[in-house]
Amino acid sequence: MTHRLRYAFQIAAVAAAYFAAARVGLLAAVTQTVVSSAWPPSGVALAALLLLGLRLWPGIALAAFLLNWTAGVSASGAAGIWTSNPRSSGCAT
Numbered sequence: 001m002t003h004r005l006r007y008a009f010q011i012a013a014v015a016a017a018y019f020a021a022a023r024v025g026l027l028a029a030v031t032q033t034v035v036s037s038a039w040p041p042s043g044v045a046l047a048a049l050l051l052l053g054l055r056l057w058p059g060i061a062l063a064a065f066l067l068n069w070t071a072g073v074s075a076s077g078a079a080g081i082w083t084s085n086p087r088s089s090g091c092a093t
Contacts, residue, residue, distance in 0.1 A: 015066075041064075
């Protein structure tokens with residue numbers, strides 16, 4: 001496997017893990033569908049960045065965008081949340 005292919009696979013794996021954890025986190029949403037009191041993807045993001053390196057941040061950013069977009073936020077709104085959220089949580093709080 002080439003270095004670029006392995007890097008792309010790692011980004012996709014981090015994105016998938018973050019997205020899955022975020023969907024579980026949204027199950028705790030009480031008042032709105034995109035606001036949660038618990039946010040497991042923060043742990044996924046922290047573990048991925050500490051264990052695998054900061055170079056995998058695009059996977060977290062991609063998953064945060066996709067999560068908001070699939071949760072009913074408009075694409076432009078999801079992009080705004082994604083670019084302005086310093087902790088890359090993806091949760092529209």
